[in-house]
Amino acid sequence: MSSAGPAPVREGLWRRLTASMNDPVLRALVTSTAVSRVGRGVFLTVTVLFFTQILGLGAGEAALVLAVSSACGVVASLVGGWLSDRRSARRIAFACEALGGLLLAGYAFAGDFLSALILASLSGFFDSVGHSARSAIIARGLAPERRVHARAVLRTVTNLSIALGSGIAAIALALGTAPAYRVVILAAGLLCAIGSIPLLRLPSGVDAPARSTTALRTDTGSINTVAQAERSDWRRRSPWRDPRYLLLTVLSAVFGMQFGVAELGVPLWITQETEAPTVIVSVLLVLNTALVVLFQVRASRGTHDIRVAGRVTMIAGWLMAGACFIYALAAGLPTWAAIAVLVLGMVAHTFAEILSQAGAWGLSFELADPVRAGAYQGVFGMGFSLGALASPMVVNATALTYGLAGWGMLALIFLLAAAGIMLIARRAASVAPPAAV
Structure with missing residues (x-):
């Protein structure tokens, strides 16, 4: 009994990583x-x-x-x-x-x-x-x-x-x-x-399956019907003609502004509005990294199911909203209390990050047309890049400008984005065939 107890703890993370290397x-x-x-x-x-x-x-x-x-x-x-x-x-x-x-x-x-x-x-x-x-x-x-x-x-x-x-x-x-x-x-x-x-x-x-790019012509010069139909089908499968996926991309980009909160908002909030020492910024970064390493693989299990992906994204929304209010509470507290509150905020923030990423990956793959996998992933990646560009301005215009009220605005933004993603997932699950869910 004593020999069996510690094994899962000792092997957990390493076993999960090495088992993946068979592929x-x-x-x-x-x-x-x-x-x-x-x-x-x-x-x-x-x-x-x-x-x-x-x-x-x-x-x-x-x-x-x-x-x-x-x-x-x-x-x-x-x-x-x-x-x-x-x-x-x-x-x-x-x-x-x-x-x-x-x-x-x-x-x-x-x-x-x-x-x-x-x-x-x-x-x-x-x-x-x-x-x-x-x-x-x-x-x-x-x-x-x-x-x-x-x-x-x-x-x-x-x-x-x-x-x-x-x-x-x-x-x-x-x-x-x-x-x-x-x-x-x-x-x-x-x-x-x-x-x-x-x-x-x-x-x-x-690599993408080979496509017929040669349009054979008849004696009259008309384009071969098969090649023409293939090109028409290719254009029809564009992610730019998929409103559901475009909305998912926009909402995921909005929620992705959480990275701007961690990289810009929290450090500036700590240095400008709290009594916590500047070194706590590095401590929070290390804490974030450690939690991601320990829990990202485990938290991602099952999120290829679009219903699960929607649920974990909503949980992430509540966690991120909670983190915003916790960060706000650090202002004006004594040094030791501010440090404790900031650590608690980062824990909530990090688990919101872990779950939202798992949900986003699952939905970005499962709601994409597999024939145009590259184009769909390119559009989704573009959304995250736009979110990264916008996040410094949004964080500065809310939390860093209005304090507690601004943090409340950010919390509402993350909640609404998560709710929208969850609704997309539920709707997709309700109309998808059982094998796809």
Whole structure:
């Protein structure tokens, strides 16, 4: 009895991750992610400080560089999805991620605002194209009940790798010299490029089925009826003609502003409105990462069922609304109480993030037309990019401007978005055949 007790705790997370490696598609994606996201972790940690302290950019210039990079990512998501339905998704993912990594390495040689802007824009564009291609690969290369699990595994690996990358970046932060920053950035960019190599081992089944692109003509010059009908069917299956999916994309983008709350709203709220020490920002980030690593895979079970995906998204909406009010309560409290409240808020926030991501993955796959998997995933990715662009403005215009009332506005926004997603899922489940639910 004593020997059987601790086994599940000791093996749980590791067993869930290693068991996934039996699938060749997921194995290649996990290997690629584990390497490339270490490099991304470095960039997430040092980019803004590199721009301001080494290149001498102002805060406004640094923000503009990052905003333009994100805007390029919006367009690139559509391009990546479009290409993945017409060309080899695995080759697109490899080429774009390799090129994006090399461009990131080019930061080490940047010397002014213009060079930083060009490199950030191009690297953001190619990285987003590669991300859309990866989504198409998951949609085509894995069984429906395995797609959300794959996303959860990849997110867990991503968080672990980013944490490792942040540790490497600490070398540059500790030394604080321009050569240290440039060497670390160069190594990180090369890691991102090297991480694309495992994608070449993906099986050909992840690519879109071959389409007939040749329109045979009769003696009178009329277009072959079969080819014409195929093209008409292809256009009819466009995600832009699917109102339900477009609404899902918009609502998911709105809920995705939760990341802006964590990255911008909470740190500024802590430093401007609470008595908590600034270091608590790092503590909350570590807490968030640890909870995602521990619970993302487990919380994603069953969310390939669209009814389950809708329910967990609604739970996430209530958790996120609660987190907003908890964060607001930290203002004016003594230091120890503010820290305790902020930790509680981050726990609620993180579980809202975990559940909402699981629900979004399930619905984005199950409500998409499998024939146009790349285009659908590209549109969904574009929505998240737009949400990321809008979140700083929305968070600033609500919580950071109006305090408790502003946090209440944010809570209502997240609740309404979650409710809308749940209604879409319920409606889809009610009209879908039993095998699809």
